[in-house]
Amino acid sequence: MIAFELNGRMVQAAEGETLLQAARREGLAIPHLCYKDGMAPAGNCRACMVEIDGERVLAPSCCRHPAQGMKVRTDSPRALAAQKMVLELLLADMPEQAHTRHNEVEQWAASLAVGKPRFVGRGSPHTTSRTPRLRSTSTPASSVRAACGLAATSR
Numbered sequence: 001m002i003a004f005e006l007n008g009r010m011v012q013a014a015e016g017e018t019l020l021q022a023a024r025r026e027g028l029a030i031p032h033l034c035y036k037d038g039m040a041p042a043g044n045c046r047a048c049m050v051e052i053d054g055e056r057v058l059a060p061s062c063c064r065h066p067a068q069g070m071k072v073r074t075d076s077p078r079a080l081a082a083q084k085m086v087l088e089l090l091l092a093d094m095p096e097q098a099h100t101r102h103n104e105v106e107q108w109a110a111s112l113a114v115g116k117p118r119f120v121g122r123g124s125p126h127t128t129s130r131t132p133r134l135r136s137t138s139t140p141a142s143s144v145r146a147a148c149g150l151a152a153t154s155r
Contacts, residue, residue, distance in 0.1 A: 004070040019061035019072055020048055030074050031083050031108040033090075035062035047108065049082040050074045058082050084114050092117035 001012040006023060013022040018041060023030050033045040043060035050061045053071035058079060066072070073079055087109045094105065 002066050002068055004066040004068065004072060006072050007075055013066045017065070019050060019059070019064050019066055022066060023061065023074060028074055029111065030061050031087065031112065032062055033104055033108070045086065047083055047086045049079055049086070051076045051079045080112070084112050087112065087114045088117045089119060092119040093121045 001014060002017075003010060003012055004022075005011070006019075006026060007028065009026075011022060011026050013019075017025075020030055020032060020035060020041075030050065031047040033047050034042050035045075035048065041060075041063035043063040046060060048061040049058040050064075051073040052059050052064075053073070061072075061074070087105060090105050091109055091114065
């Protein structure tokens with residue numbers, strides 16, 4: 001067994017257990033969307049980010065394993081801000097009218113009190129009246145100018 005600190009409490013994790021699994025066993029809910037029991041963890045959604053003492057960047061708890069003496073915070077301001085931001089960005093891209101009942105994004109957003117997104121959704125990948133067609137994207141600079149609505153400069 002691996003002893004580590006989780007939100008200020010000493011807990012034990014089995015060999016091969018992830019931070020997310022240990023937290024769930026301890027009764028802590030960490031938002032997660034891409035993790036499913038029995039499937040290989042990918043860490044793609046980034047909703048399960050936690051703060052680990054002594055590390056500069058947050059870590060996805062679904063694919064990170066605890067180490068002896070590690071100090072993990074699922075509820076630090078930094079971890080909560082990251083979790084909320086992921087959910088808010090996903091909510092912004094969801095249709096206004098619900099297509100599925102009890103979807104995971106909205107459930108996790110409600111549990112973290114994430115309100116109406118501040119961001120405009122990306123819309124369809126196809127050109128619509130909401131998404132203007134980009135001009136020349138032959139260079140990164142022209143892509144940025146077009147995306148920002150800036151006119152191309154003449155040379």
